[in-house]
Amino acid sequence: MEFLGLYHYLVFPLLLMSGIYAVIAKRNLFKKLIGLALMQSAVFLLYITMAKVEGGTGPILKPGDADVLYSNPLPEVLILTAIVVGISTAALGLGIIVRIKEEFGSVEEDVVRELGGR
Amino acid sequence: MFMTEIFSAFLLTLLVITAVAAVKTRNLFVSVMLTGIYSLLIAINFFLLDAADVALTEAAVGAGVATVFFLSALALTAEEERSPSAYRAVGIGIFIAVTLVLGYATLGMPSYGDPEAPVHVHVAPWYLEKTPEFIDIPNIVTAVLGSYRGYDTLGEVLVVFTAGIGVLFLLGAHPRRKSEPQGGIASGENGLRHYLIPRVLGRLFIPFVLLFGLYVQFHGEYSPGGGFQAGAIIAASVILYALLEGEDRALQVIPPGVLKGLMAGGALLYGAVGIAGMLLGGNFLDYSVLTSDPVKGQQMGLLLIEAGVGITVTGVLLTIFHAFAARERF
Numbered sequence: 137m138e139f140l141g142l143y144h145y146l147v148f149p150l151l152l153m154s155g156i157y158a159v160i161a162k163r164n165l166f167k168k169l170i171g172l173a174l175m176q177s178a179v180f181l182l183y184i185t186m187a188k189v190e191g192g193t194g195p196i197l198k199p200g201d202a203d204v205l206y207s208n209p210l211p212e213v214l215i216l217t218a219i220v221v222g223i224s225t226a227a228l229g230l231g232i233i234v235r236i237k238e239e240f241g242s243v244e245e246d247v248v249r250e251l252g253g254r
Numbered sequence: 255m256f257m258t259e260i261f262s263a264f265l266l267t268l269l270v271i272t273a274v275a276a277v278k279t280r281n282l283f284v285s286v287m288l289t290g291i292y293s294l295l296i297a298i299n300f301f302l303l304d305a306a307d308v309a310l311t312e313a314a315v316g317a318g319v320a321t322v323f324f325l326s327a328l329a330l331t332a333e334e335e336r337s338p339s340a341y342r343a344v345g346i347g348i349f350i351a352v353t354l355v356l357g358y359a360t361l362g363m364p365s366y367g368d369p370e371a372p373v374h375v376h377v378a379p380w381y382l383e384k385t386p387e388f389i390d391i392p393n394i395v396t397a398v399l400g401s402y403r404g405y406d407t408l409g410e411v412l413v414v415f416t417a418g419i420g421v422l423f424l425l426g427a428h429p430r431r432k433s434e435p436q437g438g439i440a441s442g443e444n445g446l447r448h449y450l451i452p453r454v455l456g457r458l459f460i461p462f463v464l465l466f467g468l469y470v471q472f473h474g475e476y477s478p479g480g481g482f483q484a485g486a487i488i489a490a491s492v493i494l495y496a497l498l499e500g501e502d503r504a505l506q507v508i509p510p511g512v513l514k515g516l517m518a519g520g521a522l523l524y525g526a527v528g529i530a531g532m533l534l535g536g537n538f539l540d541y542s543v544l545t546s547d548p549v550k551g552q553q554m555g556l557l558l559i560e561a562g563v564g565i566t567v568t569g570v571l572l573t574i575f576h577a578f579a580a581r582e583r584f
Contacts, residue, residue: 140259141366147266149356153349154273161345163337166282166328170289174273177296177316181269184305189374190367194304195394196477197386205369207304208378209394213403216395217410219311220482220567223320224417227574230327231424234581237331244337 144185151178163245165236169229176222180215187211262302269295280335286324293317306478307395310470314486319571322493326578389552391475399480400556404539407559408524411566415521418570425577446498456498463491471564475553481560485567492568493575501579508572516569524562527555 151174158171187208195209233243240248272295276288293316301309339345364371385397399407446452471484496504528539536543541555 138365140263142360143263143266144366145360145363146357147270148360149353150270151273152356153353154270154277156352157345157349158277160348161339161342162277162335163340164282164335166331167277167285167335170276170285170324173289173320174276174292177292177312180308180312181296181299184300184303184308185366186371186373187305188303188367189369192304192367192369194306194478195382196306197382197392197394199392206382206394208374209381209398210378211373212305212308212395213398215305216308216311216399216480216482217407219308219315220486221410221413221417223315223323224414224570224574226320227323228417228420228424230323231421231574231577234327234330234578235424242336243331244335246337246340 145182148178148182148185151175151181165233165243165245165248168245169226169233172229173222173226176218180218183211183215258302262299265295265299265302269299281333282328282335283325283333286321286328289324290317290321293320307393307480307483310478310483311486314483314490318490319486319493319575322490322497323574323578326575330578330581388549389556390549391553391556393475393477393479395478396474396480396556396560400559401541401552404528404559407563408528408539411521411524411563414570415517415566418517418573421574421577425581426573447500453498456494460491460495463494464488467491471560472557474560475556481563481565482567484560485564486571488564488568489571489575492572496575496579501576505576510573510576513569513573513576516565517573518566518569520562520564520566520569522562523565524559527558527562531555 155171155173155175155178158174159168162168162171187210189205189207192205192207195206195212197206198204236248237243240251242248242251269292272288272292276285276292279285279288293312297309297312297317300306300312364373368374381394381398381402385391385394389397389401391397446456467484467487467490470479470487471481474480474484492504492508495507527541527544531540531543532538534543539555541552542548544551544554
């Protein structure tokens with residue numbers, strides 16, 4: 137039980153770092169954006185993991201049942217809105233990538249940098 | 255209980271494998287598909303962690319709409335990653351170093367599911383205890399989202415709106431109309447119209463998806479759901495229609511002008527509810543004054559602002575989809 141709890145937390149750095157690796161080492165802008173999305177969901181998972189209460193249930197009240205244990209609703213609210221904001225900002229990033237492709241004919245960072253004169 | 259733990263450990267392992275594979279593969283189409291699977295897996299994980307609302311959002315947005323957006327952008331760029339990776343050693347070094355440090359730091363975290371952890375002893379018990387008295391709806395997540403943290407949600411809706419405007423600025427200004435049926439994701443005037451099986455099945459699905467979206471919207475006070483999820487689900491059903499029948503047909507159903515109206519109208523409705531509260535003598539976004547009974551007022555305010563959220567999210571997601579779909583590939 138103790139180990140499984142730790143495992144939940146240990147997955148977080150692995151996911152986060154897979155995203156960061158894509159941002160650092162990949163030159164394709166599209167891939168960098170996928171890396172950013174991975175990092176974002178890693179943080180979501182950490183928040184939701186912390187919201188869990190052992191033996192609890194989802195924070196939707198059951199009328200007439202006084203001693204039900206509920207998980208924490210607050211992190212859930214924060215992440216729920218963050219997911220929708222995340223997709224909107226990712227779409228903005230995709231829009232920029234499409235414009236870069238139209239201007240430079242490539243979405244590879246090194247090609248774009250060369251054509252950009254820097 | 256123990257079986258659930260084993261299952262979630264299995265899912266987490268799959269999650270890491272999917273993430274690594276999505277980063278490693280050089281084919282971007284495969285990478286996008288893997289992120290779709292990743293979203294679905296993480297949604298199941300959210301559900302196992304008691305966050306049904308978040309799971310619904312992630313499944314609708316992450317696995318559904320996000321995959322469509324990434325694919326439609328991919329259709330306009332390149333499918334293969336050309337350049338070799340740079341700074342690989344640095345990347346791997348940072349990967350290992352930070353994983354070790356964060357792994358060590360997790361030893362200091364409150365143990366998993368501990369009811370006495372700091373996060374559970376601050377405002378959360380107050381929300382759970384007082385919501386039946388103040389708002390009287392079962393879904394605490396909706397209560398916190400719409401009422402206690404209404405400012406926060408208004409801000410998020412404005413961010414979504416701004417992102418929609420940004421995509422319009424980037425791609426919508428000079429939409430290069432297509433002359434040939436190759437190009438974007440819902441390309442040509444046909445879409446998938448000549449494929450019989452997707453078309454017949456898809457047409458069967460669309461009304462039920464719409465109905466489910468409306469259910470999620472208006473039942474959000476009593477079950478997992480609300481404006482964010484419903485907006486994504488309704489947008490997904492219209493996107494499905496666009497993919498099946500061609501983008502032009504979808505734009506006949508909901509013209510671009512209406513979409514822009516939806517984008518701004520939802521955010522305006524949200525703000526107007528806040529101002530109405532002020533005019534009736536309360537604070538901004540204080541719904542208690544909307545009717546003579548404060549509890550009824552809270553419920554009415556929640557219904558209205560959730561509708562505003564749903565309208566804006568639907569409008570923005572559809573606008574973004576059409577902005578990508580209308581462009582021609584270079």
